[in-house]
Amino acid sequence: MKKELEKEEYKDIELVKVAYGDDLRDKSVSETEALLKSYPDLKAIIAPTTVGIAAAGKVLTDKGLEGEVVLTGLGLPSEMATYIESGVSPWMYLWNPIDVGKGAAYAAYELGEGNITGELGEKVDLRDLGEVEVVEDDEGTRIMLGDPFKFDESNIDEWKDVY
Structure with a gap:
């Protein structure tokens, strides 16, 4: 903030x-x-x-x-x-907890399949939620689904x- x-x-x-x-x-x-x-x-x-x-x-x-x-x-x-x-x-x-859960599941699947590594700047296809980019934060990397x-x-x- x-x-x-x-x-x-x-x-x-x-x-x-x-x-x-x-x-x-x-x-x-x-x-x-x-x-x-x-x-x-x-x-x-x-x-x-x-x-x-x-x-x-x-x-x-x-x-x-x-x-x-x-x-x-x-x-x-x-x-x-x-x-x-x-x-x-x-x-x-x-x-939206439904979208957050779906996004986490899609990302985990892509990671498990070796389609992504979680590196900064990488694009992740979250199917119906769209494509997101891996970004950096204080603790490492993450993906964001967008605005609440x-x-x-x-x-x-x-x-x-x-x-």
Whole structure:
């Protein structure tokens, strides 16, 4: 996120703190409450975990901060539907687990057959998911399926019972 905020389009956004909830509900609640106390003019919370975003949604709801602090990040539709419907979180994202599973299976098959090696820059055919390129990250190489799926008021009803 820090790297993304370096882009010119975000020059007026100040990252005040990175808070870690360690994917623990109680710690995520405490961290959210501490952010709100330390930064009373806080405008947004971006939570990159499903546990963190749901915990922040509960805190913002309990404190009546709908519309005052925008919440977004990665969340499960089943856990975030209430917060999206109430306006606490206007939208959030998540990768489609069906596509992620298919992509992993296709890539594993290609690797097992010797059709790919996983080297940087290599192209991988993921059948109906398209062709992707092996990219580098801090831990080695990986493939990305693309952007996550956006959930908002227009589609949360159809997804909240799925996952």
